Structure formats: C-alpha cells, structure tokens
Amino acid sequence: MNQIPNFLLERVRLTPNRIAIATDGEEITFKDLHNRVINLAYKFHHLGIKDGSHVSVLMNNSIEFIEVVYALHYIGATSILLNIRLSDDEIVYQLENSDSEFLIVAKSNTVKIPENIKLLNINEIENSKSKEFPIKSNFDGDKIATMMYTSGTTGFPKAVLQTYFNHWSSAIASVLNLGLDHKDVWLVCLPMFHVGGLSTVYKSAIYGMKIVLTNKADAHTIKDCVKKHNVTILSVVTKVLNDILTIVEGTNELNNVRAALLGGGPAPLPLLQKARALNVPVYQTYGMTETCSQIATLSPEYMLSKIGSAGKALFGCTLEIRDDQRTCLPKEVGEIVVKGPNVSKGYYKLTKLTDSSEYLYTGDLGYVDEDGFLFVVDRRSDLIISGGENIYPAEIESVLLSHPDIIEAGVTGKEDPNWGKVPVGFVVSKSSNPPSQEELIEFCRDKIAGYKIPKEIFYVDNLPRNATNKLVRRELLKLL
Amino acid sequence: MNQIPNFLLERVRLTPNRIAIATDGEEITFKDLHNRVINLAYKFHHLGIKDGSHVSVLMNNSIEFIEVVYALHYIGATSILLNIRLSDDEIVYQLENSDSEFLIVAKSNTVKIPENIKLLNINEIENSKSKEFPIKSNFDGDKIATMMYTSGTTGFPKAVLQTYFNHWSSAIASVLNLGLDHKDVWLVCLPMFHVGGLSTVYKSAIYGMKIVLTNKADAHTIKDCVKKHNVTILSVVTKVLNDILTIVEGTNELNNVRAALLGGGPAPLPLLQKARALNVPVYQTYGMTETCSQIATLSPEYMLSKIGSAGKALFGCTLEIRDDQRTCLPKEVGEIVVKGPNVSKGYYKLTKLTDSSEYLYTGDLGYVDEDGFLFVVDRRSDLIISGGENIYPAEIESVLLSHPDIIEAGVTGKEDPNWGKVPVGFVVSKSSNPPSQEELIEFCRDKIAGYKIPKEIFYVDNLPRNATNKLVRRELLKLL
Structure with a gap:
C-alpha cells in the first residue's frame, strides 16, 4: 500500500510551535490547528461523517476552511471543494453528481439543496456532541482526498479525482x-x-x-x-x-x-x-x-x-x-x-x-x-481565463442554446483591462422577434456563475465553422 | 510498480549546464557527467555487466567513482560498495558473500580475488568496445541499487540492501x-x-x-x-x-x-x-x-x-x-x-x-x-566509532579467538585524541607461553582492516561477564 504521512500530524510532531497560518486578524500554530481539527473532526463524526463519506464544502479562504479540509482528511472522507461563485443550479448539479451526503458551509445559505443532503453550518455546530475515532498517522496514497469540478471540451462539469499521493x-x-x-x-x-x-x-x-x-x-x-x-x-x-x-x-x-x-x-x-x-x-x-x-x-x-x-x-x-x-x-x-x-x-x-x-x-x-x-x-x-477563473465556452453555449429562440451559439473571450478576458456570446435566432441582449443575459443568471455570463451578446446570421461544420471559436471576434 | 525517476537523467533534462561535481582539479556539469556515464555503461555492458549483475566497487572518492555507480544504475546492476581499508581476507569474503561477478577498481590491485570474479580496472578499459542498450527514464523503486557491508552483534559482516526508493x-x-x-x-x-x-x-x-x-x-x-x-x-x-x-x-x-x-x-x-x-x-x-x-x-x-x-x-x-x-x-x-x-x-x-x-x-x-x-x-x-568508521568488537574478538593460544577475548573502545576512539583488546590465554602483544597485533594484520586492529592488547585472568555469562564490554576498561 502506498502510504503517505498524515501531513498535518507529522508536522505537529516535528515543529508544533511554528506558525502555520496567518490571516488579517489571527495567527495559529500547527499544534493549535491540529487541536482545532481534532475537535471539529470528532463533531463531524458524531454528525454522521465517516471514512469514505462524500462531503462538499462551500467556503471562502479562511482558517476554518483549512480546519474543515483536514478534519475530513482525518476522518477519511472525500472533500468536494465547490467554487463559491457557482449558481444555485450548478451547486445542486455538483452536489448530486458527486454523490455528496453533506454540504458544509460557513454562512447561512439560501441554496435549496436536495433533501437527502445534510447541510452543516460550521458556525452552528459549536455545541454539537463529539464522537472520537483513532487518528491515522498515514494517509492511503491511492485514496481520493479531494475532488474539484472542471469543464472540458463538452462543457459538462466533471469532478477531477485528486489522491493524497x-x-x-x-x-x-x-x-x-x-x-x-x-x-x-x-x-x-x-x-x-x-x-x-x-x-x-x-x-x-x-x-x-x-x-x-x-x-x-x-x-x-x-x-x-x-x-x-x-x-x-x-x-x-x-x-x-x-x-x-x-x-x-x-x-x-x-x-x-x-x-x-x-x-x-x-x-x-x-x-x-x-x-x-x-x-x-x-x-x-x-x-x-x-x-x-x-x-x-x-x-x-x-x-x-x-x-x-x-x-x-x-x-x-x-x-x-x-x-x-x-x-x-x-x-x-x-x-x-x-x-x-x-x-x-x-x-x-x-x-x-x-x-x-x-x-x-x-x-x-x-x-x-x-x-x-x-x-x-x-x-x-x-478556454477563457477571466480573473484567474477558467471559463469553458461550451458550457455557456449550452445555456444559451437552452433558450427556445436560439438555434446556434458561440462564446469566446475578449480582452478586458480588469479581468484579462471576459466571455462574449454570438447567437443565431430562428425567431423574427428575438429576446434582447439584456433578456438573454438575465436568462443565464440563475443557471451559471456570474463570472461566466457573457458581458455582451451579439446576433449574427451565421457562426464561423470549419469543413466538418465544427464551430471555430477563434474566428468569432472577427464578426464584430 | 514503485517508479522512481532516474535521478541523473532527470537532472540532465532540467539543468544540464549546472555544475554537478567539483574536485581539487576538475569541475563537471550534469550533462558531461551523464555523457561519461553513458560511455562507461556501454563499455561495462560490452564487458558483460547486465541488468541484475552483482558488481563490487573498490574505489576512493572521485568523479570516476560516481560515474561507475551511475553506469551500474543505468544498466540495472547492483553495486556492492567496498571499504577501501578492508584487508584482503575481508574483501574476498564480501566479494563471495555478495555473489559478485565483477570487481571494479581504479588502480592496479594486489588483491588475489577468486577466479570466477572478473577484475575491471576503469583506467584500463578506455579502449574497450561498447554495447548500447536503452537507458530507462525510471528506476524500479523496489530494486536493490546498492549494498554495503556492516557488522552487527554477531561480528559477522552482512550486506545491507538499499533500494532506489x-x-x-x-x-x-x-x-x-x-x-x-x-x-x-x-x-x-x-x-x-x-x-x-x-x-x-x-x-x-x-x-x-x-x-x-x-x-x-x-x-x-x-x-x-x-x-x-x-x-x-x-x-x-x-x-x-x-x-x-x-x-x-x-x-x-x-x-x-x-x-x-x-x-x-x-x-x-x-x-x-x-x-x-x-x-x-x-x-x-x-x-x-x-x-x-x-x-x-x-x-x-x-x-x-x-x-x-x-x-x-x-x-x-x-x-x-x-x-x-x-x-x-x-x-x-x-x-x-x-x-x-x-x-x-x-x-x-x-x-x-x-x-x-x-x-x-x-x-x-x-x-x-x-x-x-x-x-x-x-x-x-x-560499537566503536573511530575516525568515522564503525568497528564492531565482536568481529575483532572472533579474529583474536582464532589464534590457537587465545581462549577468551573482549574488545572495546578507548578515548583517543585523534580518532575519537580506538579499539583495545583484552584476552585470556590457556598457554603458559602466550604470544606477545606485538605478535597478536601482527596476527590480526591480514585478517582485518588496519583501523580495526587493536592498538593495545592486554592479558587478563578473566573477562567481566554478567549473570548469563555474557561479556560486558563496557566493564573492560576497568581492568586496566
């Protein structure tokens, strides 16, 4: 078996008093981090999270986020790390697709999640009971530590499996x-x-x-x-x-x-x-x-x-x-x-x-x-990289195509002084009275994260296609 | 399979022109080292060294020594690294015990080695032919890269297996x-x-x-x-x-x-x-x-x-x-x-x-x-550590005991301003006319490396022993 040292436990053994994390308001040593992780892991375990559980996490950068990730590692659960900028529809898709049993959040959330998924707000479990379990000194290298969603050529989000190794x-x-x-x-x-x-x-x-x-x-x-x-x-x-x-x-x-x-x-x-x-x-x-x-x-x-x-x-x-x-x-x-x-x-x-x-x-x-x-x-x-986020044109195109009046859609990135690139859309409509640009943007609103919504949408007669009729996205901007 | 990158090949890919080794008279880059290693490995291969061969090496620190070690790694042979201070008897023991098929040396050697072992002097194979083989980009982590002899409690040298991993x-x-x-x-x-x-x-x-x-x-x-x-x-x-x-x-x-x-x-x-x-x-x-x-x-x-x-x-x-x-x-x-x-x-x-x-x-x-x-x-x-070398008392005791007049022997380390410690012996003789200290030291000469030979040997009536009659070596110096 491919054994990897339990990163945090091993570090605590070696240099417990070094500072692990600093934020604007707080500094924490490796030992204190470990103690908080243990505390949280025992609570999570009492709340039903087990070795092998799939647990989604929807949090901002914070010491608490790191505690959650390590607590899940200590238990042996797989963490699915969700992008906080996702739309509600996207969150639900990723929760269901990843077979998540739990969703951990840090603030009261308005997301309506499926009934079979337990919502845990880490700020509301302080008084929860604990259930101890033995902390392993090693991680199984081949085990899935984390999963992160990414969209490929299909525009269909897939969870990348990341092992401890x-x-x-x-x-x-x-x-x-x-x-x-x-x-x-x-x-x-x-x-x-x-x-x-x-x-x-x-x-x-x-x-x-x-x-x-x-x-x-x-x-x-x-x-x-x-x-x-x-x-x-x-x-x-x-x-x-x-x-x-x-x-x-x-x-x-x-x-x-x-x-x-x-x-x-x-x-x-x-x-x-x-x-x-x-x-x-x-x-x-x-x-x-x-x-x-x-x-x-x-x-x-x-x-x-x-x-x-x-x-x-x-x-x-x-x-x-x-x-x-x-x-x-x-x-x-x-x-x-x-x-x-x-x-x-x-x-x-x-x-x-x-x-x-x-x-x-x-x-x-x-x-x-x-x-x-x-x-x-x-x-x-x-791929459009906008402010460090990856945007896959195919994903946005499929949203645009789900509008009853739109029959063809192409999305590409346009230079932007603030974000590097921003997505812009090109659509072909079959309707004599197509929706306005604003209506189309509004149509995207609940379906995809804000940063993925095209900043501009243009109506055109035809999209550029190659010999096999495949959309040539890099030709789109020439239509302007 | 546990794959480890071929250390040197990987380094040459990344930073070929960095200096790898400096000696008093020479500096060599990783790329040049690799080229020399390849050259040597092809010659070794022509001379009969194969994947899995056991090859002893008896050399001083030098760039050539490093070339030899890597050439054997490239071929997939196991290197047995011999201490240059060993006596002839010790060398022959280790060559035979390790099933060595080859002994590589850098200078003309007077060691009489068993006939079935091929002696290769790396300064005399310059004109040897070459036989190419494919260089693997990975080492098998579980494979034995090197063996080094050490003596344990028994005083009997054993080869420690060291894998690439x-x-x-x-x-x-x-x-x-x-x-x-x-x-x-x-x-x-x-x-x-x-x-x-x-x-x-x-x-x-x-x-x-x-x-x-x-x-x-x-x-x-x-x-x-x-x-x-x-x-x-x-x-x-x-x-x-x-x-x-x-x-x-x-x-x-x-x-x-x-x-x-x-x-x-x-x-x-x-x-x-x-x-x-x-x-x-x-x-x-x-x-x-x-x-x-x-x-x-x-x-x-x-x-x-x-x-x-x-x-x-x-x-x-x-x-x-x-x-x-x-x-x-x-x-x-x-x-x-x-x-x-x-x-x-x-x-x-x-x-x-x-x-x-x-x-x-x-x-x-x-x-x-x-x-x-x-x-x-x-x-x-x-264990006696003398000038950085490990000396195992039991090994020296068994040499002393092989003298026909000696019936008991104990060896321990004595403080020495130059070497940290040096070995000293205590012996019991059955003879009314036992050998002199000088004769006993001479007796050890061909059998063990010079640094292992006791600097002084004392005759005593009894050796300190515990309840189970085991020699208590740390009591020996009290006999003085």
Whole structure:
C-alpha cells in the first residue's frame, strides 16, 4: 500500500510551535490547528461523517476552511471543494453528481439543496456532541482526498479525482524546483477551492512553512500582506502581478520576495522587465486541476531568455507534444500531454483520464523548443481565463442554446483591462422577434456563475465553422 | 510498480549546464557527467555487466567513482560498495558473500580475488568496445541499487540492501528538514562507500546541487574547500568540526556555511558554543547504513536547548524506544526502533531486517524526552566509532579467538585524541607461553582492516561477564 504521512500530524510532531497560518486578524500554530481539527473532526463524526463519506464544502479562504479540509482528511472522507461563485443550479448539479451526503458551509445559505443532503453550518455546530475515532498517522496514497469540478471540451462539469499521493507528489516536485528556506512565508490569495490555493495549504504542513491567507487579490491588499508578514513567495496571475509591480515601483517593498509564481498564461515582456528591475524573480508556470497544481515551471534564470515559456516539466514529471499518437518535432505545435505522480487518474464516475501509458492529454496546444522548453500556444477548448477563473465556452453555449429562440451559439473571450478576458456570446435566432441582449443575459443568471455570463451578446446570421461544420471559436471576434 | 525517476537523467533534462561535481582539479556539469556515464555503461555492458549483475566497487572518492555507480544504475546492476581499508581476507569474503561477478577498481590491485570474479580496472578499459542498450527514464523503486557491508552483534559482516526508493526517500526527507537553496554547495569528505557520502551524491542530482569531493577530511583541507567552492553545507564528525572551528576562530571564513551536519555521536557543549559564536548552525544527526543516511536530526533552533540530542525522526519517519515489545516512557532508556521509507528491508540472503510492522530494531540504546527529542545513550553492540568508521568488537574478538593460544577475548573502545576512539583488546590465554602483544597485533594484520586492529592488547585472568555469562564490554576498561 502506498502510504503517505498524515501531513498535518507529522508536522505537529516535528515543529508544533511554528506558525502555520496567518490571516488579517489571527495567527495559529500547527499544534493549535491540529487541536482545532481534532475537535471539529470528532463533531463531524458524531454528525454522521465517516471514512469514505462524500462531503462538499462551500467556503471562502479562511482558517476554518483549512480546519474543515483536514478534519475530513482525518476522518477519511472525500472533500468536494465547490467554487463559491457557482449558481444555485450548478451547486445542486455538483452536489448530486458527486454523490455528496453533506454540504458544509460557513454562512447561512439560501441554496435549496436536495433533501437527502445534510447541510452543516460550521458556525452552528459549536455545541454539537463529539464522537472520537483513532487518528491515522498515514494517509492511503491511492485514496481520493479531494475532488474539484472542471469543464472540458463538452462543457459538462466533471469532478477531477485528486489522491493524497497526487497532492504529496506535487509538493515534493515543487520543492525540488523552488527550494525551501526556513524563513519562507507563502501568500495564498488564490481560492482554496482551486488547486492553486489548496496545494499551498498542503505545502504549509509538508514544508513546515507559514502561509498567509486572504480573500482579496488586489494589488494593495497583497502589497500590505507582503510587508506585514514578510512574505517570500506568492502565487499570482499576470494582471495582479503587474498591478503590484506598478504600485511598488521605486520602493524596496518586494525585497523579501524570492519567488513570484505566475499562472494562467504567458507573461508579457514589459512585465518581466519590470520584475527584473525590481529584482523580483518570476516563475512562469503551467498546470491545471488535473495535475494538482503546476506541472511545468520556468526557472528565473531563464526568465528573460525564454520569454513566454512555461519552462520544463518538474522533476519526476514528463511532458510531450503529440499530434495524434506521434511525438512532434521541436517547435512543431501539437497537443500537450503530461505524465507524473501528481497527475489525476481520472474523473469521478467517468472513464480513465490518462492513456495506457499514463499520459494525460490536456487538450492544450503548445510546442517545445530545441532546448526542451514548453510554450503554450492555446488553452484547451478555447478556454477563457477571466480573473484567474477558467471559463469553458461550451458550457455557456449550452445555456444559451437552452433558450427556445436560439438555434446556434458561440462564446469566446475578449480582452478586458480588469479581468484579462471576459466571455462574449454570438447567437443565431430562428425567431423574427428575438429576446434582447439584456433578456438573454438575465436568462443565464440563475443557471451559471456570474463570472461566466457573457458581458455582451451579439446576433449574427451565421457562426464561423470549419469543413466538418465544427464551430471555430477563434474566428468569432472577427464578426464584430 | 514503485517508479522512481532516474535521478541523473532527470537532472540532465532540467539543468544540464549546472555544475554537478567539483574536485581539487576538475569541475563537471550534469550533462558531461551523464555523457561519461553513458560511455562507461556501454563499455561495462560490452564487458558483460547486465541488468541484475552483482558488481563490487573498490574505489576512493572521485568523479570516476560516481560515474561507475551511475553506469551500474543505468544498466540495472547492483553495486556492492567496498571499504577501501578492508584487508584482503575481508574483501574476498564480501566479494563471495555478495555473489559478485565483477570487481571494479581504479588502480592496479594486489588483491588475489577468486577466479570466477572478473577484475575491471576503469583506467584500463578506455579502449574497450561498447554495447548500447536503452537507458530507462525510471528506476524500479523496489530494486536493490546498492549494498554495503556492516557488522552487527554477531561480528559477522552482512550486506545491507538499499533500494532506489530508500535512497530517494532519504533525499526527500532531508530536504524537508534542511531546506534547499539554489546556491547550495555540499562538501563530501565522507567516503562514498559509506552511506553518508553516497547519499550526498544522490542529493546532488535530485536537488540540482553542486557537491565538492575530497578524500581528505582534515580541517585545513576542508577549510580551503569551503572557501574555494563557497560551500554552504558540510557533513562532518565531531573531531573534524572541532578542528575546523578552532582554526577559523576570529575569522569569517565559515560565513557562507548554513548547515554543518554532525554524525557519529553527541556533540559536546563547548563545541556547540564555539559553533554558535561563529554563527555556524550545527545539525546533530542519527543514522546508519540501514537507514540510508540520517533518520533523525536536531534542528539548529534546538542546538543549545537540547544539547546532546539527535532531534526527531525526519518527516515521514518514525522513532520509538522499546523495551522488548513495550514502548518506553519519556526518559526511560530502551532500544531505538525506527521505521520509514528510507529503512532497508533486510540483509542480503539473511532474514528480514524489520519486524512485522516494518520497524527496525537498531540495537542502539537511547531515550526520548518529554518533548519527543531523541538522546542516544549507547551505540549498538558496543560499537566503536573511530575516525568515522564503525568497528564492531565482536568481529575483532572472533579474529583474536582464532589464534590457537587465545581462549577468551573482549574488545572495546578507548578515548583517543585523534580518532575519537580506538579499539583495545583484552584476552585470556590457556598457554603458559602466550604470544606477545606485538605478535597478536601482527596476527590480526591480514585478517582485518588496519583501523580495526587493536592498538593495545592486554592479558587478563578473566573477562567481566554478567549473570548469563555474557561479556560486558563496557566493564573492560576497568581492568586496566
């Protein structure tokens, strides 16, 4: 059996009094965190959560969120981490699809959840009774620790299975790339219901490292956090990093930062030059929910010589470019396929994710240069990354198509100064009196999260299609 | 199957141009090392070494030694690393006991080896033909990478089996404790045929870290290496660290050193105070061949508050004190038992090393305090550590007992200003005209390595024995 140390318990044994998490108002040691987790786990157990239970969690970044996740790990339950920005319909779909028996929330919730699912508000279970159980010193590596929903080419959300071994391997591969200093403090401003945030929570325990949690990802909040907590590492998206670099220009406020991990698309040259001038090493990364955080990273020694590259696959991981089954030549664009101990084995209740030799076909397009550096050309299925959230056009198109007057729909991303990209829709109507743009947007409202709703919707006569009549989304903007 | 990345191949993919190894006269990148390894491996293969071959290696620390070890790994052969200070008899015993088909040496050797074993001098195979084979990108984690001989309570040398997974896990547990900086340079002055030296060679590839090799471990050589190569981490024994601290007193020559790993017994307070004054963080460690390097380490934050402690078991490892099967209370002395992914599964051709729950009984005595810190009270079977080498009294006693005039023998360690301890013997003779001390020492000469030969041998009437007539070695010195 593939045994992985119980991250938090092991850390408490080693350095109980180090600070584990800091928020705006609170700091907590590993030992105190563990004690709170035990307390909560016993209550959860009394309330019916067992080894193997499926438990959805709908919470904002907070110490309580981390307590909930570890309490479920201690029990042996699988956590399904839901995006707090989902619409009610989406939440219900994910609760049912994941066979959740419980939904844990932190504030009174208006979501009408199916009757067979128990709602637990962690602020209302303080007086609950407890039921003890033996805490295991190891996690079974092959067990599903967490599930996170993602939409693929079909526009149909699927739960990515993430094992303890996946999360452990991700943390190990990262430390061999990024190094580790006993003074390290990692700022988590990415949501913990995304793997970029959650993986840092695990790193905290595995590395014995303080993390700083915030729910706000604006440049001023981050700058203040960096200063207040002596942050040395931060994970950010391009826009936010650019904003921070702008407001600290001419100061030494980022002197302590030894790594800025940049996800969600290639960084533009001016940003990298600005970072270089301020002596902030930028690590461009490539990863996804299915790889449990980064799988490729560009070392800062190549920050300017390999501009636009996401680097090489981490130690122990493999990355190839394939065209169908054939491995592409250097500089030849093909599908990015990856393999590694951090790669998910599949989607819940769906077919295996990887091929017979354990390769994951990401659906993303890219190439490697002669030196083996990855360049991502296009994210899978015309993925739109908006403010760090992934938006899958097919998912929004299927909502638009569910309107009785709409017969064709295409969605793509449009540049936006605040969000990087925002979704815009193109529709064909069969009606002589089609709904207005406002009516269509309103129609989407309850069905999908706010950030997924097209900011603009245009009526057109035809959508661009290729020879096999497949929608060519990258041609959509030319219709304007 | 438990797959481990091929350490060196993976490192070459990531950072081919970083310096891997520096010696007094040479520096070599990971890429160049790999190329040399391939070249050598093809020759070895042509000369008959195959996947699964048992190959003994008798070499001094050198780049060539590292090439040989990796070439054997690339082929899939098991390396048996022999101590260069062994006597001819000991070498022949280990060659035969390990079923070695080959012996690799670097200089013309006068050892008369059994006829069925092929002798390869790596300086004489330059013109050998090559036979190519496919280099695997992974090692099978459960496969035996290396074997090293150690003597236990029986005085009978046994080969410790070390898998790729053991070595990998050791490097990972260490990085989570010690951290990793891209400027790290680790000085290896311990012999590579011991696990303390070899483990650092693997760390070099896994971490992408430069190591500095030397065969001399005197304070002046080490001090010069530290300066010349900007060494940041060094593994040393107490005496050597003390010597170095003495010669650099009042200078800033060790300013760059961020960790001095200290093995082989607890460090005395004055040494630790001297280190503190010079701002050299000392990590006291506990480990053995069977744990593939350290299994417990004291963090420098506890350097002075837990004087004499070897710290806590590394992340993912477990350490307990037992008296028979019972777990001892804090401060109660018992046998140290350990468990972890770095712990060897057994000795070659002998019974399993660990118990049914994978615990290794080390034979060493110790206790843990209320905070869980280990204190080693006595090394197993009255182990004598002399200049960093392990000497097992029972092994020397059996040599003395093989003399026709000697009917009882006891060996123990005596304090020595240069070596820490040196072995001294106590014998009982049945003869009215027993051999002189010099004759007895001469008698040992060909049978055991020079460092194991007792520096003094005393005739006594009786040896101290306990109620069950077992020799009580720690009482021997009282006979003087």
